[in-house]
Amino acid sequence: MIDQHTAITTDSGIPLDPVYYPDSVAPDLTSRLGEPGHAPFTRGPYSTMYRERLWSMRQYAGYGSADDTNARFRYLLSQGQTALSVAFDLPTQLGFDSSAESVRAEVGRVGVAIDTVEDMEAVFDGLPIDQLSVNFTINATAPIILAFYLVAAERQGAKMADVAGTLQNDILKEFLARKTFIFPPDHSIRLVTDVVEYASEHLPRFNGISITGYHAREAGCDAVQEIGLTMASAIAYTEAFLARGLDFDFFAPRLSFHFSSQLDLFEEACKVRAARRMWSKLATERFGAQKPNSARLRFFSGCSGATLTAQQPLNNVVRSTLQCLAAVLGGAQSIHVMGYDEALGIPTEESVRLALRTQQIIAHESGVARVIDPLAGSYFVERLTDDIEERAWQIVRDVADGGGLVDMLAAGIPQRWIAESAYRYEREVASGERIKVGVNKFVSDDTAVPPLFEVDESAGDRQRQRLAERLARRHDAAARSALSELEAALRNGTNSMPHIMDAGRAGATLGEIADTMRAVFGVYREPQPW
């Protein structure tokens, strides 16, 4: 008889036994687990987890103008969403105003267009910032977006101590996978550090960075690589922050993380248990954490767009449900569930509502949130968690041997790991070795397409009109003088955040601020991709 199980692995290639026994798990499991809310945090970052507070249901949304996005946010909150997550259009992510000729078609297309502080105020019009928790998916222009948000908060009368949320602000993974970088790596890391320093000082409820494996995973790497590369990023950032002279315990408690949740249910749940244990070890053994919270990994789980299919799109509801379940079993602090129509376009309101309902059904009907770390103690789960951890440490060592993540990125090496892994996946789908339901198996002739989101083509014009009116009203000399003070700060190395806020208050635009940065830092071009 053929020994079939020898060929069976997890999605990231970890060999699986047919069944697991007590001796499948290495001795001394108790110390590898610890208690929930205590080192090494395998069982979760908080002692009460979902019994006290469910994860934040944080659907990613944003399109068109600030008013359009404000309306979508109000809708999501009215439907029981508990936190917000802002999607920005590509011109905003790449430091262009909506009026820039080269980006006309992209304004408001994949997120909201933000040109000025007034746009940010309009996004949060009628939504009290001091009572919200908001996630911002923004990186190269993260300091500008945070500055605009803080000025908008200030104009609402909010106290800085009450501003809660997370700024993605992870530029390394932009070079790695997501690709909305502007400035060269060293200057980019300096801006990340400015934000983290400022947030650690002034914003006790705000995470100034979300160290992210999500995009590398979506771009094609596997779960082990995702965790390994994220830890390598965390090391690179920590070293940069320490080099600034910041104390580890000053910034580490507000570091947050972001992972993908894909379809191999057990591997996804085990992956984040392993990640928490790895960060706890790094924080205490390598960086000498004194505060317990410095070693506590909290994460946002984004379900996976890359696993969705254009064929039989309703099948994606089931895929997303499994992904959300994996995130909950793994102990996520906040979750986004994909809309089932996202392989075809921006999700419709109906599809976003269903994604939110998926979270609510798992939270309130499935019962999985009643017990903390419910998978713990399974011979299989504990063995897989250990195996993932061991393999992810190997990646951390490979990156260190290659000179650290920043140097490896400049040489394009981890980018190649990701592309090769993506290609391998596609070949497996093509050969039928990897089954995608409705794509290479159980294919149906029904090619009906659900009603899709229609982009409002007038949004760009409305935004440009609004920008023109604001520029006409502002005091130009004040804006210019704030920008030249910002330029001086960028050149002399003082923290740029207060100066970016001043520029925002004076009516300077996102594009003007980014141009000031370009003038000082230059722009980055990707090395030849192959």
Place this chain on the structure above:
Amino acid sequence: MTGARRPRAKIVLAKPGLDGHDRGIKVVGMALRDAGAEVVYLGLHQTAEQIVHAALAEDADVIGLSVLSGVHLDVSQELIKACHAAQLDDVAIVVGGTIPPADVTRLRQLGVRDVMPVGTAIDDVVDRILTLAAEETRP
């Protein structure tokens, strides 16, 4: 064109606009290479002029664009205009990415020779591009 069939299809791939999703285009590039084609991937943020310039310099049979940010109609129109302006008429343009079904027809009306939305099987993508490349090299 001399009429002699070239030994290898020459494909220029590019990401126009600001979109950074490059998983798909890299996978397509690797698959075309494995199928024997010569592939030049220009990278991100390519303007129509840059793409035309590369297609002329490389004597490309096919230009492949990948767009996942919804601006496929705009960038395709610009590329076709730039091809006309440069009198580059012996190259087939194909577009892949997040393309809503209704836009497939619109892209073809603009002059895009083939459209491969998310969900097109990789072997199918390769076959269709190589078939177009063979047509372009025919006398």
